[in-house]
Amino acid sequence: MEKFCPQTITNLRRKNKMSQKTLSEYLGISNRAVSKWENGLSQPSAKHIYALSKTFNVPMDYFYEKTNGKVVKATPVGMTSVTEIYKIGRGPSSSHTIGPERICKIFKAKNPDADFFKVILYGSLAKTGKGHGTDTVIKKTLSPIQCEIEFNYVEENLPHPNTMTITACKNNSETCKETFYSIGGGYILSENSSPEEEKIVYSHRKFTEIAEYCKDKKIRLWEYVLENETDKIESYLKSVWETMKSSIEAGLEMDGILPGGLELQRKAKTLYNSQYMSESPETRENRIVCSYAFAVSEQNASGETIVTAPTCGSAGVLPSVLYYQQKKHDFSDTQIIRALMTAGLIGNLIKTNASISGAECGCQAEIGSACAMAAAALAELFDLSIDKIEYAAEIAIEHHLGLTCDPICGLVQIPCIERNAVAAMRAINAVNLADFLWSTRRISLDNVIKAMKETGHDLLTPYKETSEAGLAKIKLK
Numbered sequence: 001m002e003k004f005c006p007q008t009i010t011n012l013r014r015k016n017k018m019s020q021k022t023l024s025e026y027l028g029i030s031n032r033a034v035s036k037w038e039n040g041l042s043q044p045s046a047k048h049i050y051a052l053s054k055t056f057n058v059p060m061d062y063f064y065e066k067t068n069g070k071v072v073k074a075t076p077v078g079m080t081s082v083t084e085i086y087k088i089g090r091g092p093s094s095s096h097t098i099g100p101e102r103i104c105k106i107f108k109a110k111n112p113d114a115d116f117f118k119v120i121l122y123g124s125l126a127k128t129g130k131g132h133g134t135d136t137v138i139k140k141t142l143s144p145i146q147c148e149i150e151f152n153y154v155e156e157n158l159p160h161p162n163t164m165t166i167t168a169c170k171n172n173s174e175t176c177k178e179t180f181y182s183i184g185g186g187y188i189l190s191e192n193s194s195p196e197e198e199k200i201v202y203s204h205r206k207f208t209e210i211a212e213y214c215k216d217k218k219i220r221l222w223e224y225v226l227e228n229e230t231d232k233i234e235s236y237l238k239s240v241w242e243t244m245k246s247s248i249e250a251g252l253e254m255d256g257i258l259p260g261g262l263e264l265q266r267k268a269k270t271l272y273n274s275q276y277m278s279e280s281p282e283t284r285e286n287r288i289v290c291s292y293a294f295a296v297s298e299q300n301a302s303g304e305t306i307v308t309a310p311t312c313g314s315a316g317v318l319p320s321v322l323y324y325q326q327k328k329h330d331f332s333d334t335q336i337i338r339a340l341m342t343a344g345l346i347g348n349l350i351k352t353n354a355s356i357s358g359a360e361c362g363c364q365a366e367i368g369s370a371c372a373m374a375a376a377a378l379a380e381l382f383d384l385s386i387d388k389i390e391y392a393a394e395i396a397i398e399h400h401l402g403l404t405c406d407p408i409c410g411l412v413q414i415p416c417i418e419r420n421a422v423a424a425m426r427a428i429n430a431v432n433l434a435d436f437l438w439s440t441r442r443i444s445l446d447n448v449i450k451a452m453k454e455t456g457h458d459l460l461t462p463y464k465e466t467s468e469a470g471l472a473k474i475k476l477k
């Protein structure tokens with residue numbers, strides 16, 4: 001059992017030179033509520049603990065003390081498994097389809113006697129839920145039980161931009177009600193979750209700490225992952241790689257129009273098969289890598305099975321880069337799996353210290369993270385040093401900072417599909433630059449991740465998966 005520890009908020013607030021007023025504005029609550037928490041007169045709910053942990057970049061259990069009186073250590077406790085980064089599931093959006101699907105499965109299992117469910121979608125889940133097919137996935141998952149879905153577009157005071165409430169009913173009476181947050185990459189939290197439900201696998205949560213540890217032990221990043229994960233990690237990543245390959249191969253076979261109403265033609269097959277007479281090796285590489293990225297992204301847009309890397313919308317970047325290199329250089333599946341471990345570690349660092357959710361930090365958190373993962377994977381595959389891997393990932397994020405999430409009609413199609421291809425090429429470029437210029441670098445991966453988080457919080461809400469601004473306002477020809 002754990003007890004809330006009020007002084008942690010005061011300490012963190014002072015350390016970050018933040019007044020009670022600023023913190024309350026940041027959390028969207030009253031100044032009085034923060035004051036009551038700090039004086040031990042009331043306790044933040046799980047959703048506010050989650051918001052506080054994101055604000056101060058500390059784990060959720062930081063705010064609790066054990067019943068034996070021992071305060072949980074002030075140092076951060078680490079990261080969860082890299083398997084949380086790679087989820088095999090149906091597109092088109094990890095936060096809008098895989099997350100809600102998991103929420104519905106959990107809630108349905110908890111309420112086996114329910115004869116009716118009522119779901120309310122808030123924030124980005126409401127604004128782009130129709131385009132992303134959130135309602136379809138929810139209905140499918142809760143069936144055969146009847147369900148009613150309400151899209152609440154007006155509520156703005158939300159603990160997370162992807163919030164949903166489900167109510168279970170029996171004989172016209174409410175039997176259970178719970179609010180969940182789909183926080184990106186298919187990862188979910190409940191207002192009732194206690195911090196220990198997040199299983200911490202890694203004791204470190206900064207790249208500098210990991211690099212120092214690996215250099216001391218003279219191990220590579222993938223070996224660090226192996227040291228910390230269970231012995232199931234390799235077989236899990238094998239199935240991840242098989243699914244990634246299948247989605248490329250299936251996508252290259254498909255023709256026709258993508259669902260959703262934009263009348264967007266699939267392009268992967270055409271791109272793959274269109275060769276210029278005098279095509280240079282560089283142009284060929286560009287065309288083939290891009291066709292693989294299109295293939296996965298078009299499968300995703302069609303609601304087919306893909307792997308989040310780290311999200312559905314950005315699922316094409318990492319597999320396209322790795323598949324191309326495997327074919328070109330004959331890398332074994334074992335080598336690819338090691339590259340996936342390193343990429344997963346980078347995705348995990350971003351998820352832990354910033355965000356991988358477009359609704360929370362814009363597209364920099366999805367495509368930027370995917371590009372960093374692909375760059376790190378490629379650098380691992382080429383056996384580059386830890387410093388070069390770090391630089392490659394840093395470059396990849398740095399040049400996506402500020403990228404907005406404004407998909408047209410809320411569909412994961414424009415700009416998402418093409419953006420996967422561009423990011424794949426950018427990952428290759430980042431590795432080449434890192435290989436030559438690593439000794440001149442001035443910015444660490446940890447710092448660029450921090451910058452991404454701050455930039456994401458500064459982005460106006462309409463640019464964070466609401467389809468209300470930017471590209472989403474353009475009328476298509």
Ligand code: SF4
Binds near residue numbers: 313363413415416465
């Ligand atoms: S614009 Fe980027 S973040 Fe937004 S849905 Fe598309 S891929 Fe995801």
